[in-house]
Amino acid sequence: MDIKNKVWEICGILRDDGMHIGSYVEQVTILLFLKMIEEREAKFEETEEIPEEYRWDQLTEKNGEELLQHYEDTLRELGRREGLLGEIFGRVNSQFKTPVNLSKAVAEVDAIDWNKYEADVKGAAYESLLEKYAEEAKGAGQYFTPRPAINATVEAIDPDHDEKIHDPAAGTAGFLIEAYEHILEKNNEGLDLSREERKQLSEENLTGVELVPETRRLGLMNMVLHDLYSDIRRDNSLQNPPSERFDVILANPPYGGQNQQEPLRDDFFVESKKPELNFLQHSFSMLNDDGRCGIVVPDGVLFQTGQAKRVRKHLMKNADIHTILILPIGAFHPYTNVTTNIVFFDKGRETNEVYFYDLRTDVEKIKKSNPLTEDHFIDFLKNWDSREDSDQYFSVSIEEIKEKDWSLNYKKYKEFDNGGEELPAPEELLTELLGLQETITENTQQILDEIEADN
Incomplete structure (x- = not known):
C-alpha cells in the first residue's frame, strides 16, 4: 500500500x-x-x-x-x-x-x-499531506520548506544533542524534526545517548515559535508523530527581544511584503518593516556567542542598498558569514517564485571571507517535472569542509566585499564561462526589480520623514 x-x-x-x-x-x-x-x-x-x-x-x-x-x-x-x-x-x-x-x-x-x-x-506520510496542503492552499506554502533544503541546512550546521536549537518561524516544524533525526542518526539512532540526554533532546532542546495557530497545531502534531515532544510557542517572534539564547538557529522566515509596523526592539541595529531583515536581526540577537545559524533569505537581502546593506554590514562586522548557498531558480516551487539563498553565519567573530556555492548557474529550473531533491546538495555537503575540491565553491575576501559596497550578490564576484556576467533568469530580474522598488520606497519615505521633522 x-x-x-x-x-x-x-x-x-x-x-x-x-x-x-x-x-x-x-x-x-x-x-x-x-x-x-x-x-x-x-x-x-x-x-x-x-x-x-x-x-x-x-x-x-x-x-x-x-x-x-x-x-x-x-x-x-x-x-x-x-x-x-x-x-x-x-x-x-x-x-x-x-x-x-x-x-x-x-x-x-x-x-x-x-x-x-x-x-x-x-x-x-503525514509530511506528504502537509506538502499537498502547502501546494494547494493559497498562502500555505510560506509555512512549508522543501525537505531537501531542510536536510542540507541541518547537515551543514550539524547540531549536537546538548545544544539548544530554535526555529523562530517554525511553520510545520520541518527544521526541528530534521535536526532531531540528524542528532539521533549521528548518535547510533539515539542508542549512544543516556536516558536523560534523550529526554532532554526530545522534550527541551528543540523549540520554536509560530504565529498562526492552525499552522502551529500542524507543527505540534508533526513533532509528536516523530516522537518529538518539545514546544512550539504561539507568539510573534519579532515582537520582543529574546528571553533566552540558543546555540543553533534554523529558519525559513516569511519574506516579501512588510510588517504593519516596525518592531520596537532595542536589540535591533536597523529599523525596518521588512520581515526578512528583521528575522535576520532577530536570529543574530537570539544566538549565544559562537552560536550558528542557517537561514533562508530572498536574493534582495544580499544586494539591496539602504536597510539591507546596513544589516549586512553589521552582521559581517559582528558575525562570520562564512557560506552562502545560492539556490536554483524555482527551488521553493510551487510555494513561491522568489529566488532564494541559504545564509550560514557564526556569531562572535568578524567575517574575513565568504564562500559562495552556486547551485543556480547551469542548473535546470526546479519545477514539478524536475523537483528539488537530495542529489542537488550532494557536492555542496561533500565539500563543506574541503571547499577547494569543488568547482561550485568560490571565495570572496571581505576587502572585495567592501569595495563592492558590502554587496553579497554572487554575480559581482563570479567568473562566468562566457567571460562576462551570466544573463539573469526572469525570476532573478523580477527579484531585482522588486528590490529596486523597495529601495525607492524606502528612500522616499526617509526623505518625507526628514521633511516632516524639519516642519
Missing part, C-alpha cells in the same frame, strides 16, 4: 463533505493523530493521557448521529486538557456535516495497520 496516496484518498472523503483544503487537512490530521498515538503509545505525561472514553476505539464503535456527536465531544474534551494535548486540540471544531462521511473517514483510517510501518514512514 502506498501510504501517502492512501492518506490523500481519505482527504477525498472530506472534500466530498464540502470542506475546503484547510479544513480537511486539519480534520484528517486529527483522525490520523488519534489513531497513531494510540498505536504508538505516545509518551504523554499522566495528566495528558487521553481518557478511555475519548480514545480511538470509541470512534470506531459508533455511527450515525451518535458518532458525529461523540467526535465533537472528543475534540471539545481533549481541547480542555492540560499540556500538549490541550495545545493540539484547543479550539478545534468538527467540520463534518454528515455522519456518513465521518464514518467513512474513520473506517479508512482504522483499516490501515500503522504498526507495520516504521516511524519515519508514518512521519513521511
Whole structure:
C-alpha cells in the first residue's frame, strides 16, 4: 500500500463533505493523530493521557448521529486538557456535516495497520499531506520548506544533542524534526545517548515559535508523530527581544511584503518593516556567542542598498558569514517564485571571507517535472569542509566585499564561462526589480520623514 496516496484518498472523503483544503487537512490530521498515538503509545505525561472514553476505539464503535456527536465531544474534551494535548486540540471544531462521511473517514483510517510501518514512514506520510496542503492552499506554502533544503541546512550546521536549537518561524516544524533525526542518526539512532540526554533532546532542546495557530497545531502534531515532544510557542517572534539564547538557529522566515509596523526592539541595529531583515536581526540577537545559524533569505537581502546593506554590514562586522548557498531558480516551487539563498553565519567573530556555492548557474529550473531533491546538495555537503575540491565553491575576501559596497550578490564576484556576467533568469530580474522598488520606497519615505521633522 502506498501510504501517502492512501492518506490523500481519505482527504477525498472530506472534500466530498464540502470542506475546503484547510479544513480537511486539519480534520484528517486529527483522525490520523488519534489513531497513531494510540498505536504508538505516545509518551504523554499522566495528566495528558487521553481518557478511555475519548480514545480511538470509541470512534470506531459508533455511527450515525451518535458518532458525529461523540467526535465533537472528543475534540471539545481533549481541547480542555492540560499540556500538549490541550495545545493540539484547543479550539478545534468538527467540520463534518454528515455522519456518513465521518464514518467513512474513520473506517479508512482504522483499516490501515500503522504498526507495520516504521516511524519515519508514518512521519513521511503525514509530511506528504502537509506538502499537498502547502501546494494547494493559497498562502500555505510560506509555512512549508522543501525537505531537501531542510536536510542540507541541518547537515551543514550539524547540531549536537546538548545544544539548544530554535526555529523562530517554525511553520510545520520541518527544521526541528530534521535536526532531531540528524542528532539521533549521528548518535547510533539515539542508542549512544543516556536516558536523560534523550529526554532532554526530545522534550527541551528543540523549540520554536509560530504565529498562526492552525499552522502551529500542524507543527505540534508533526513533532509528536516523530516522537518529538518539545514546544512550539504561539507568539510573534519579532515582537520582543529574546528571553533566552540558543546555540543553533534554523529558519525559513516569511519574506516579501512588510510588517504593519516596525518592531520596537532595542536589540535591533536597523529599523525596518521588512520581515526578512528583521528575522535576520532577530536570529543574530537570539544566538549565544559562537552560536550558528542557517537561514533562508530572498536574493534582495544580499544586494539591496539602504536597510539591507546596513544589516549586512553589521552582521559581517559582528558575525562570520562564512557560506552562502545560492539556490536554483524555482527551488521553493510551487510555494513561491522568489529566488532564494541559504545564509550560514557564526556569531562572535568578524567575517574575513565568504564562500559562495552556486547551485543556480547551469542548473535546470526546479519545477514539478524536475523537483528539488537530495542529489542537488550532494557536492555542496561533500565539500563543506574541503571547499577547494569543488568547482561550485568560490571565495570572496571581505576587502572585495567592501569595495563592492558590502554587496553579497554572487554575480559581482563570479567568473562566468562566457567571460562576462551570466544573463539573469526572469525570476532573478523580477527579484531585482522588486528590490529596486523597495529601495525607492524606502528612500522616499526617509526623505518625507526628514521633511516632516524639519516642519
